[in-house]
Structure formats: C-alpha cells, structure tokens
Amino acid sequence: MPLTREQLAKRISQEVEDGFVVNLGIGIPTLVANYISPEKNVMLQSENGLLGIGPFPLENEVDADLINAGKQTVTEASGASYFSSADSFAMIRGGHVDLTVLGAMEVDEKGDIANWMVPGKMVKGMGGAMDLVAGAKRVIVAMQHTDKEGNSKLRKACTLPLTGKACVNRIVSDLGVIDVTPQGFVLLEYAPDMTPEKIMKLTEGRMTISPHCKMMTF
Amino acid sequence: MKSKVVKNATEALVGLQDGMTLVVGGFGLCGIPENCITALKELKVKGLTCVSNNAGVDDFGLGILLHSRQIKKMISSYVGENATFEKQFMSGELEVELCPQGTLAERIRAGGAGIPGFYTPTGVGTKVAEGKEVKVFDGREYILEKGIKGDFALVKAWKGDKFGNLIFRKTARNFNPMVATAGKITVAEVEELVEVGQLPPDQIHTPGIFVQKIFQGQGYEKRIEQKTVRKGS
Numbered sequence: 150m151p152l153t154r155e156q157l158a159k160r161i162s163q164e165v166e167d168g169f170v171v172n173l174g175i176g177i178p179t180l181v182a183n184y185i186s187p188e189k190n191v192m193l194q195s196e197n198g199l200l201g202i203g204p205f206p207l208e209n210e211v212d213a214d215l216i217n218a219g220k221q222t223v224t225e226a227s228g229a230s231y232f233s234s235a236d237s238f239a240m241i242r243g244g245h246v247d248l249t250v251l252g253a254m255e256v257d258e259k260g261d262i263a264n265w266m267v268p269g270k271m272v273k274g275m276g277g278a279m280d281l282v283a284g285a286k287r288v289i290v291a292m293q294h295t296d297k298e299g300n301s302k303l304r305k306a307c308t309l310p311l312t313g314k315a316c317v318n319r320i321v322s323d324l325g326v327i328d329v330t331p332q333g334f335v336l337l338e339y340a341p342d343m344t345p346e347k348i349m350k351l352t353e354g355r356m357t358i359s360p361h362c363k364m365m366t367f
Numbered sequence: 368m369k370s371k372v373v374k375n376a377t378e379a380l381v382g383l384q385d386g387m388t389l390v391v392g393g394f395g396l397c398g399i400p401e402n403c404i405t406a407l408k409e410l411k412v413k414g415l416t417c418v419s420n421n422a423g424v425d426d427f428g429l430g431i432l433l434h435s436r437q438i439k440k441m442i443s444s445y446v447g448e449n450a451t452f453e454k455q456f457m458s459g460e461l462e463v464e465l466c467p468q469g470t471l472a473e474r475i476r477a478g479g480a481g482i483p484g485f486y487t488p489t490g491v492g493t494k495v496a497e498g499k500e501v502k503v504f505d506g507r508e509y510i511l512e513k514g515i516k517g518d519f520a521l522v523k524a525w526k527g528d529k530f531g532n533l534i535f536r537k538t539a540r541n542f543n544p545m546v547a548t549a550g551k552i553t554v555a556e557v558e559e560l561v562e563v564g565q566l567p568p569d570q571i572h573t574p575g576i577f578v579q580k581i582f583q584g585q586g587y588e589k590r591i592e593q594k595t596v597r598k599g600s
Contacts, residue, residue, distance in 0.1 A: 196468060197394040198538050205597040213397065213589035214525075214539040220395040220448075220592040231537055233544040233572075234394070234420070235476040238469030242489060266494075271457065272465065273447035279495065280469030283488040314492035 151323035159184045174251035175219045177291045196277040201229025242284035249285035255307045258333040258354035260317040263309035282313035294322035301353035338365040376406035379554040379580040390517035391419040392546040398539030400521040402584040416440040444468035477514035479548025520550025527557035531578025556584040
C-alpha cells in the first residue's frame with residue numbers, strides 16, 4: 150500500500166534536525182509540522198514574514214493580522230519574529246533556511262523540479278517556490294510516485310515547465326525515500342508492502358538501489 | 368511644513384489617472400489598503416497596472432477592481448483564489464506578469480532604493496529566465512531582474528504619525544515596507560493616526576520620508592481567507 154498523506158508527513162518529519170529553520174510548503178508539507186518531535190528545537194519560517202509559526206489559534210485568539218503563507222490563521226511561537234517580505238526572502242534566497250519541503254508534479258533524475266504550471270490550464274503562479282528551491286540549503290520533495298494512470302512522476306527529464314534546475318536533494322514519495330545524486334535516483338527506503346523492484350518499475354528516471362536500502366519505519 | 372495628512376482615501380488619491388502603475392502592499396487579504404481600493408473603485412480610473420503579490424478574492428481586495436475591469440495588467444506571484452481573475456486572464460482581457468515572490472519583493476525594494484536591476488539565482492533555467500540576461504558569479508548562474516517603481520504606492524499600516532512614520536502589525540507588514548519606498552507618491556492608510564513624537568523612534572518600520580500622504584482609515588473589515596482554529600483543551 151502506498152503511504153497515506155499522514156504517513157508521508159510523519160516520515161518527512163524525521164528529516165528535520167534539532168536546531169533547523171524549516172519552511173514547509175502548502176499541502177502535505179504543512180502536515181509535517183504536526184509530527185516534529187517537541188524535543189527538537191525547530192523554528193518554522195513562513196515566507197509572508199514570520200519566523201516561529203505556532204499552532205493554529207483557539208477561536209478567541211484568531212487574528213486577521215497573523216497568517217501563514219497558505220493564508221491560514223496561525224499563532225506565534227516563543228521566540229518568534231516578524232519582518233518584511235524582502236527580509237523573508239533574504240533568509241530564503243540567502244541560504245539561511247536549513248530545509249524546505251514542497252510538493253511537486255514532477256522531479257527528474259538531475260534534480261529538476263516542476264510544480265507550478267501545466268500548459269493550457271489556469272496558471273496560479275509560483276508564489277515563493279522558485280526562491281525556496283533556489284536558496285534553501287536542503288530541498289525535500291513530498292509527492293506521489295505516480296499519477297492516476299500509473300505513470301511515473303520521477304522522470305528522466307521533466308516535461309512540465311520547471312520551478313528550478315538541479316535543486317532537489319531528496320524525494321519522499323508515497324512509495325519510498327529517494328536521493329537525487331550525480332548518478333541519478335538512489336532508492337534508500339521503501340514503503341511497507343512495497344519492494345525495491347516494484348518501485349524501480351514505477352520509476353521512469355535512472356534509479357539504483359542503495360546497498361543499505363531498507364523498509365521505511367515511522 | 369506642508370501637511371501630509373489628508374481626510375480620506377479619495378483626497379489621498381488626487382492626481383491618480385488612467386493607465387498609471389500602482390504598487391500595492393499586502394499578502395492575500397492581510398495588510399491590504401482597504402480604504403484606497405474602495406476609493407479607486409469610486410474614482411473609476413481605468414487601465415491600471417497593479418503590482419501586488421496577490422490579486423485579492425472575487426469580492427474583496429484588488430478583486431474589486433478586477434471585477435469593475437479597472438485593471439489592465441497585474442504583476443504578481445500568486446493569483447490562485449480569484450475566479451474573476453481566471454476568467455479575464457484566460458480570455459486575454461487581463462495581462463499578467465508572474466514573478467517569483469522573492470524576486471517581486473526585491474524588485475520593489477530595488478525600485479525604491481534607486482537600484483535599476485539586480486542578479487538573482489531564482490528562476491534560472493525556467494520560463495521566468497526567458498529573455499533575461501544570465502551572468503555567472505563564482506560558477507553559479509544568475510538572472511538579471513529589474514527594479515519596479517510606481518506612480519502611486521498604496522500601503523496599510525497599524526499606526527502612523529503625521530510625518531508619515533509607520534508601524535506595521537504582525538504579518539500585515541509583508542510587502543508594505545518595500546512598497547512604501549517605491550511610489551512617486553506613497554499613500555499610507557493607518558488604523559491609528561497620532562501626533563508627531565508619539566511613536567517611539569526605535570519602533571518605526573517605515574520612516575516618514577517615504578510617505579507623501581497619510582490618513583486614518585475607517586471601517587476595516589480585515590477579512591480572513593482561511594480561518595483555521597484548534598480546539599481548546
């Protein structure tokens with residue numbers, strides 16, 4: 150069985166290290182925050198100008214002036230700070246953010262990512278995604294391994310317009326954990342009930358199996 | 368000294384004409400100049416180019432001016448929550464320049480700071496880079512992006528004084544400080560307008576030099592796009 154959204158988020162939470170500043174994208178990446186161990190001292194960055202995102206507010210704490218990049222109402226964590234969008238992207242583009250987690254429609258074996266535009270469909274815009282993939286120290290993609298028809302989204306070369314070139318470090322898909330290396334995709338972990346061979350078959354790009362490849366644990 | 372204080376948005380926007388470029392603060396519906404947007408609708412100016420991270424929603428924010436077909440072109444990073452926008456964009460009625468959010472923030476900052484262009488790694492190798500100069504620094508590629516200036520800049524602050532010093536509140540700051548620097552005429556609307564000397568100089572986010580007109584706004588709706596709460600224990 151492929152991982153559920155929650156399992157995916159839980160697995161990605163293991164990628165967050167003590168002391169990290171992390172920017173989480175919209176969708177599954179946002180769920181990652183729910184699983185980060187409270188032992189880890191982590192600051193979540195929101196590109197609209199908040200470092201230190203707290204939990205969602207109680208009904209009586211809701212403040213229209215305090216939202217995250219997904220426009221949801223949030224609270225401030227202890228030690229939080231507010232700043233302008235220019236300062237926010239100085240943090241992001243300037244390489245001060247340790248990790249960003251975003252979704253993708255396609256990633257290829259060179260680490261190119263496409264997640265903002267499908268030709269012929271309404272284009273909503275890239276928001277901060279192009280800056281995040283260009284500037285964060287580490288880029289992890291949370292994605293479905295295949296589309297609804299079973300076609301691989303881990304491609305030899307992206308077919309959709311790119312968000313960034315050669316920038317993805319690791320993919321956590323609903324089937325496994327895959328690093329992007331100069332030799333292409335390397336499978337590190339597979340989801341329970343999957344096998345490395347099955348994942349290879351569902352991957353279009355060049356993939357090798359790490360000698361240390363193991364079953365994913367949560 | 369000639370006073371910067373005006374009565375309301377209508378008075379602040381005197382001189383704003385068809386075809387002008389407006390740089391507008393806010394992120395989503397947070398920290399947007401609500402009073403100025405309402406006044407623009409009443410002014411019926413047309414053919415506007417609006418530089419703003421988002422385009423509002425159907426019936427609020429810049430969505431109001433899209434609905435009344437006063438905007439000719441938007442320069443934004445994300446325009447997803449707006450059906451009017453989608454219709455006008457798909458039909459070719461509305462021109463759109465999509466710009467990465469960090470690049471947009473920096474273009475406005477640069478415009479206001481007298482910097483005509485800058486190199487950024489954002490968007491290298493993507494559609495955004497098409498037609499732009501590429502330069503290599505220390506082995507990495509960067510693209511040339513241009514600064515943005517507007518005929519008018521419209522910002523919303525929490526507190527302001529009569530010299531135009533501004534203090535923003537929480538994430539309602541967002542694009543507002545850069546936008547304030549980027550207008551030939553910058554209009555600030557504030558929730559609370561105080562006398563000069565009443566704001567602590569160390570707490571000011573935007574020094575009054577950038578602001579030409581200021582007024583105390585009224586009737587702020589501060590609409591929330593995605594109200595999300597947790598249950599109390």
